[in-house]
Amino acid sequence: DQQVKQNSPSLSVQEGRISILNCDYTNSMFDYFLWYKKYPAEGPTFLISISSIKDKNEDGRFTVFLNKSAKHLSLHIVPSQPGDSAVYFCAASVETSGSRLTFGEGTQLTVNP
């Protein structure tokens, strides 16, 4: 049972344009959501997070939107840069259950110069 799903395995955008990565979840107990970026041969790098009490969180070029009723979150990267090319993972946790993360399958983002 895949509780966190990233339905797009890959996304290609032009440099300077917006990248939108999507994530859906099924477990309504999830109350904390994170996005990680991963380069080959490295560990996941934390990007941005959002608590279920918010619907938006912004950090520089990265914004995460949370739609609890739709059980959907998205990561917006504006403007996209070639260095953003990586695999992006969405993750979720239930804070009262020890913070274990449930990950999506990942989306490969390619930003073309």
Next chain:
Amino acid sequence: DSGVTQTPKHLITATGQRVTLRCSPRSGDLSVYWYQQSLDQGLQFLIQYYNGEERAKGNILERFSAQQFPDLHSELNLSSLELGDSALYFCASSVEVAGGDTQYFGPGTRLTVL
């Protein structure tokens, strides 16, 4: 650099053997998590320790065990290794604060079982 260190970076061994993976958390972090990333499974939570005590368990096989020592470093022990245990093993650490806890990942150990 996340501040989480893992050794070794690569490990090649044979079926039936036993290996130990080591993780040092970020300074000040009390929680350590272990995850497995295999080709067809994505990142899967194995186990969490908090200040030396087991806090949560995921789909960790009985052949696998972990511990966290008084200096907060952690070891993941994998025994009776099978071909299917070949994967990337990541350690993560966090402070564990209320209202949202961010985990920071180490670079991983790539285990190859031949």
